[in-house]
Amino acid sequence: MRKDTLRLGVVGLGTVGTGTVKIVQNHAAMLSARTGTSIEITAVSARSRSKDRGIDISAYAWEDDPVALAKRDDVDVLVELMGGTDGPAKAATEAALSLGKSVVTANKALLAVHGQALAELAEANGAQIRFEAAVAGGIPVVKALTEGLAANAMTRVLGVMNGTCNYILTRMESAGLPYDTVFQEANDLGYLEADPNLDVGGIDAGHKLALLASIAFGTQVDFDAVALEGIGAITIEDISRAADMGYKIKLLGLAQMTDAGLQQSMRPCLVPASSPLGQLEGGTNMVVLEGDAVGQIVMRGAGAGEGPTASAVMADVCDLARGIDLPVFGQPAASLAKAAPAVSATPCPYYLRLTLRDEPGALAQVATTLGNSGISIDRMRQYDHSDADTAPVLIVTHACAPNDLDRAVSALTQIATVVGAPVALQIQNV
Amino acid sequence: MRKDTLRLGVVGLGTVGTGTVKIVQNHAAMLSARTGTSIEITAVSARSRSKDRGIDISAYAWEDDPVALAKRDDVDVLVELMGGTDGPAKAATEAALSLGKSVVTANKALLAVHGQALAELAEANGAQIRFEAAVAGGIPVVKALTEGLAANAMTRVLGVMNGTCNYILTRMESAGLPYDTVFQEANDLGYLEADPNLDVGGIDAGHKLALLASIAFGTQVDFDAVALEGIGAITIEDISRAADMGYKIKLLGLAQMTDAGLQQSMRPCLVPASSPLGQLEGGTNMVVLEGDAVGQIVMRGAGAGEGPTASAVMADVCDLARGIDLPVFGQPAASLAKAAPAVSATPCPYYLRLTLRDEPGALAQVATTLGNSGISIDRMRQYDHSDADTAPVLIVTHACAPNDLDRAVSALTQIATVVGAPVALQIQNV
Numbered sequence: 001m002r003k004d005t006l007r008l009g010v011v012g013l014g015t016v017g018t019g020t021v022k023i024v025q026n027h028a029a030m031l032s033a034r035t036g037t038s039i040e041i042t043a044v045s046a047r048s049r050s051k052d053r054g055i056d057i058s059a060y061a062w063e064d065d066p067v068a069l070a071k072r073d074d075v076d077v078l079v080e081l082m083g084g085t086d087g088p089a090k091a092a093t094e095a096a097l098s099l100g101k102s103v104v105t106a107n108k109a110l111l112a113v114h115g116q117a118l119a120e121l122a123e124a125n126g127a128q129i130r131f132e133a134a135v136a137g138g139i140p141v142v143k144a145l146t147e148g149l150a151a152n153a154m155t156r157v158l159g160v161m162n163g164t165c166n167y168i169l170t171r172m173e174s175a176g177l178p179y180d181t182v183f184q185e186a187n188d189l190g191y192l193e194a195d196p197n198l199d200v201g202g203i204d205a206g207h208k209l210a211l212l213a214s215i216a217f218g219t220q221v222d223f224d225a226v227a228l229e230g231i232g233a234i235t236i237e238d239i240s241r242a243a244d245m246g247y248k249i250k251l252l253g254l255a256q257m258t259d260a261g262l263q264q265s266m267r268p269c270l271v272p273a274s275s276p277l278g279q280l281e282g283g284t285n286m287v288v289l290e291g292d293a294v295g296q297i298v299m300r301g302a303g304a305g306e307g308p309t310a311s312a313v314m315a316d317v318c319d320l321a322r323g324i325d326l327p328v329f330g331q332p333a334a335s336l337a338k339a340a341p342a343v344s345a346t347p348c349p350y351y352l353r354l355t356l357r358d359e360p361g362a363l364a365q366v367a368t369t370l371g372n373s374g375i376s377i378d379r380m381r382q383y384d385h386s387d388a389d390t391a392p393v394l395i396v397t398h399a400c401a402p403n404d405l406d407r408a409v410s411a412l413t414q415i416a417t418v419v420g421a422p423v424a425l426q427i428q429n430v
Numbered sequence: 431m432r433k434d435t436l437r438l439g440v441v442g443l444g445t446v447g448t449g450t451v452k453i454v455q456n457h458a459a460m461l462s463a464r465t466g467t468s469i470e471i472t473a474v475s476a477r478s479r480s481k482d483r484g485i486d487i488s489a490y491a492w493e494d495d496p497v498a499l500a501k502r503d504d505v506d507v508l509v510e511l512m513g514g515t516d517g518p519a520k521a522a523t524e525a526a527l528s529l530g531k532s533v534v535t536a537n538k539a540l541l542a543v544h545g546q547a548l549a550e551l552a553e554a555n556g557a558q559i560r561f562e563a564a565v566a567g568g569i570p571v572v573k574a575l576t577e578g579l580a581a582n583a584m585t586r587v588l589g590v591m592n593g594t595c596n597y598i599l600t601r602m603e604s605a606g607l608p609y610d611t612v613f614q615e616a617n618d619l620g621y622l623e624a625d626p627n628l629d630v631g632g633i634d635a636g637h638k639l640a641l642l643a644s645i646a647f648g649t650q651v652d653f654d655a656v657a658l659e660g661i662g663a664i665t666i667e668d669i670s671r672a673a674d675m676g677y678k679i680k681l682l683g684l685a686q687m688t689d690a691g692l693q694q695s696m697r698p699c700l701v702p703a704s705s706p707l708g709q710l711e712g713g714t715n716m717v718v719l720e721g722d723a724v725g726q727i728v729m730r731g732a733g734a735g736e737g738p739t740a741s742a743v744m745a746d747v748c749d750l751a752r753g754i755d756l757p758v759f760g761q762p763a764a765s766l767a768k769a770a771p772a773v774s775a776t777p778c779p780y781y782l783r784l785t786l787r788d789e790p791g792a793l794a795q796v797a798t799t800l801g802n803s804g805i806s807i808d809r810m811r812q813y814d815h816s817d818a819d820t821a822p823v824l825i826v827t828h829a830c831a832p833n834d835l836d837r838a839v840s841a842l843t844q845i846a847t848v849v850g851a852p853v854a855l856q857i858q859n860v
Contacts, residue, residue: 295732
């Protein structure tokens, strides 16, 4: 049902909240023309009432308590921009939904962990939860997947969904700087979350992947089943060796439904340097959606920031103003399957980097060990090592089962001429 | 309003129609789970009833006359996949809309020419026209623009929206073949429309651009105002000279609202080789959407073909099944402004290729002529010409007004040492 007026209560006035207020204030006529509804903010809540945010909030009612705001009679829709898996964000969301009020949120953590329960609560009360802003910032990927590709059985969802990690990896390559230095740079630039592990540990991006996987495959969101690996162990040597073989290293999310169950991972992978993902520089996000009818759709844009994220928040608000009514994850929560996590992952090629002691037969021993584990070698390079008694060796395997590869890596570690632990990274040919 | 069952009448059973029937037949359960509605085909119409299309249409009522099909009591939604600016496609569309039945169409020509009148007819009868399949095949760009970026004042829309032209241009470059040869290849491969000028003349892509411009800027669709220029005059020499300067030549659509009015063009332009548009190879489409809040969103995917286009058709059908109700061009037809076409286009840099007779002072004369026309030179290269008495000269200008550039080109043509007409192409830094 379209209403003449849609009254928003905004909790959280950080970057995204401020951007959202700006759009409502600056584009009132445009929003009204497009939605047929007057979109207004009636109440706000944040940690500080007096902080200068460059916006005038004096016309809005103030609430210290987000839950009280959610319950206000003059709030039709809760816009939750506080963040956090639990605490006030969850309490305010539940309060709004319980009263049949829809919630627009940028909170990936909340939905990745409590998504199923909240979707059930929403649908039981005739309310919606909209979360375009929670995944890949300004890119309208939730809408593309839920609506634009609704006629596809999705085959894969992939993406670079954490701009900070992509900034770090591409900056390491372009400036030839080690991880620690670029990490510090990113921190100084304010690119990192208060808990940096949310970024570099892949958690934030893993949250986003879990949300997209739920929509793509009609399954209950299951963040715990996302295989997570951060970028902290990526060295400048791996980046340049990968480039040498025609690849880039990205923190890559991958979700696919296989005969072995639902596979979800967020880990550093190699992708072809010439692919759209390989060419993605800096803090930009990219999501790749693959469906049985449409083939491959690639979407690229700013994954964070005031304007882009507020654009996504307000797109959801416009949908509500236009009377668009959709289940939270694209189909009724009760119909979402509890997917079994994949017991074995889909075979893929691997990048292996080893350090070999310079002894006769060392390379042969490595090749034999891989062969015995059923791993077949596509390309192998031993690099110049005139200044050392160890040689860097690079191997690109043919597609092999990750379990087999893990076993092979264990076996390699037992070889006396192999120095230290081999580095093994998946190659995803997107 | 969601209905329990949505009954489709499909007119046109070519590639896209066949793909649409396949999705309805193969994905009934998935579509029902996602939309809460049973989506069925009740009637079909095409030129031949007996042609083998690899699908079973025996369960559907047959109509020889598309208009009769549109009027059937058991048809809720007309799916128009015949094409054509007028004739039966228009008649069937009008018949359906007049009865308050929504129309899903892939027909860019019909909407680019009659879009405003049809939108008014639809809205007067409480019906919708949905045309995701009409623009950029499987890429959900109409949805992204209308809904996903609804909170943005759009600044520019750009794109490569004709896969055949992009195939021809990239194939010319990769194989080093002249236009005529690759044109013939494309024709033999069945890539070209029956009237090839629709493709290589930029008309088909111009139709698509006009539709996106209407949504982006809230204006009445105005195909006649699109400045059209095809790719027929592009030579292999221009492609390689452009590459030499770091550019690719693309048939590029550009729509932007300026102080001088609405600017719409579909013409061969140079784009940076390293940009997403520059990297686009083969028959793939790419649309770039720029908004004041979101910045730049890039979408890439198959622009044609059975699966991708049927995916877009069925996405619109799913929207209707889900009860989503939107004005045809994103806001009520009556509120769409009649935009004045731009009297002068926005300044941009230009690529100029001249052939100069090898005489003292020839180059200086060119530079002077440009300077006198207010055109400032960014880069200039004179190429080796030991085997000829003429020299190829390449110039990249700083941004200049297209009118000034046109005047400068006229002046250059008057110079005795300039052989033939200079080639002038816009450079768009996307």
